[in-house]
Amino acid sequence: VKRGRETWSFINKDMVIGRDRDRDNVVNMLFGSSNNGVVETLSVVAIVGIGGIGKSTLAQYVYNDEKVKIKFDLHIWVWATQNFDNMEILQKILASVTDEKSDQGVLDMLQRQVRRQISGKKYFLVLDNIWDHQNLCLNWAELQNVLLCGAPASRTLFTTRSESVARIVGTKRNPYMLSGLAPEDSWLLFQRIAFRPGQEHGVEAIGKEIARMCGDVPLVVRTIGGLLAEKCTVKEWGAFRDDEFANLSEYGSNIIETLKLSYNPLDPRLKLCFAYCALFPKGWTFGPRGLILIFIALGYV
Ligand SMILES: Nc1ncnc2c1ncn2[C@@H]1O[C@H](COP(=O)(O)OP(=O)(O)O)[C@@H](O)[C@H]1O
Ligand SMILES: [Mg+2]
Incomplete structure (x- = not known):
């Protein structure tokens, strides 16, 4: 289903219709000072809206904006899965910064590696698609500790369907509520x-x-x-x-x-296959081969 698909930072700008004003608004939020003069430890902006409204697309549009491109030393795109697992997020940050897949499985080492990479640098981090999660508060606090070692002008942008997530992660700033297209x-x-x-x-x-x-x-x-x-x-x-x-x-x-x-x-047999996928948690990655073997074993195909 389209709801759980992984996103990437590249966008063909011609494919984005409308949204110029939204992009400019978000860019201004990123570069403006924080709300009400509240001093933030980490500067975070949230885009909030229902599924399919275009949050990831807008984040990509912002990510590829010229102003955003030249203002930062590092541009990092992370597609967060439903677990908000710091190991996974740090691995993805590291992979994005170094262009190499990291299989470092020790959280302590991993966070040191990420610190080393972003330390003192002005980074722009996008965390796309953050879900409500029971450990979100805790995990975010941990992650924030690592992210804080970037230069003060660093910015984090994230997208979520949930306003409560925006409150937990988005610090004191009001989220950007995204509505439908004109x-x-x-x-x-x-x-x-x-x-x-x-x-x-x-x-x-x-x-x-x-x-x-x-x-x-x-x-x-x-x-x-x-x-x-x-x-x-x-x-x-x-x-x-x-x-x-x-x-x-x-x-x-x-x-x-x-x-x-x-x-x-869909053909009834294909419906069965499709419905079977609901057994996996959202954001779960499975290879087509393994899945096909399961379908065969179950007699679906
Ligand atoms: N402004 C736009 N112009 C063209 N296509 C868009 C636009 N916004 C979203 N889409 C398309 O609509 C679908 C859902 O958008 P997406 O950004 O993934 O939504 P969300 O992240 O809010 O769930 C995608 O296929 C995307 O390409
Ligand atoms: Mg999305």
């Missing part, structure tokens, strides 16, 4: 994804209606647009609007309901 940008994104050469004349008008029903949530726009890109006739588009999508509108921008549109038409 309706015209949502429509632009929809057009880019859904329309293909060879589609019948007349699908545009239906597309406009459907795009409005996507609640300006980019993940929804992309998912729905992707489903429609396969359909060529006005009849198919109309049926999608009236039957498949009509049942959804009462949920507004409920992501799960939307993703179900991709799930429902």
Whole structure:
């Protein structure tokens, strides 16, 4: 499912629609002094919003901003898994800084290595996708200790769905609450994804209606647009609007309901395979080979 996918720092700027103002706002928060003159030990800015609203995309956009590029000595991108495990986060920081995979498994050594790498340097760290976690408070305090050895002008940006996470990690600063795309940008994104050469004349008008029903949530726009890109006739588009999508509108921008549109038409055996993945914790990494062997052993395929 798209919700747990790993992110990276690279972004094709042409692919980002709208969000220039959001990017500038976040950059200003990064470079501005902290709220209310409160002295912070570590300067942290949070982007908060529902799943699929575009938090990771905005963080990538900020990460690749020219001002951000030239202001810092080190740029570090970390995709946090649901565990918020410091070993994993420190390993990822080290890998990002040194371009080498670290298999250091001793936390004490690892934190010393990271300290050595960032010590006195002005770094920009992105922690993408921080989840609520029972040990978050404790783990964050530990991590903060390591991060504090950077130069004072260092900055940390993180994304999360949860305001309470923003309060724990984000210190005293108000988080940046990210809302949906502007309706015209949502429509632009929809057009880019859904329309293909060879589609019948007349699908545009239906597309406009459907795009409005996507609640300006980019993940929804992309998912729905992707489903429609396969359909060529006005009849198919109309049926999608009236039957498949009509049942959804009462949920507004409920992501799960939307993703179900991709799930429902699957072959029953594929549904089993897909549902099986729910047994793993979110953010779990599994290789395709191992998973296929399990499916075979269970008789699913
Ligand atoms: N401004 C945008 N322009 C184009 N596509 C976007 C934009 N924002 C998000 N998307 C797309 O929508 C999907 C969800 O965005 P993402 O940043 O992963 O959301 P979040 O991190 O909030 O869950 C991704 O496929 C992303 O490429
Ligand atoms: Mg994300």
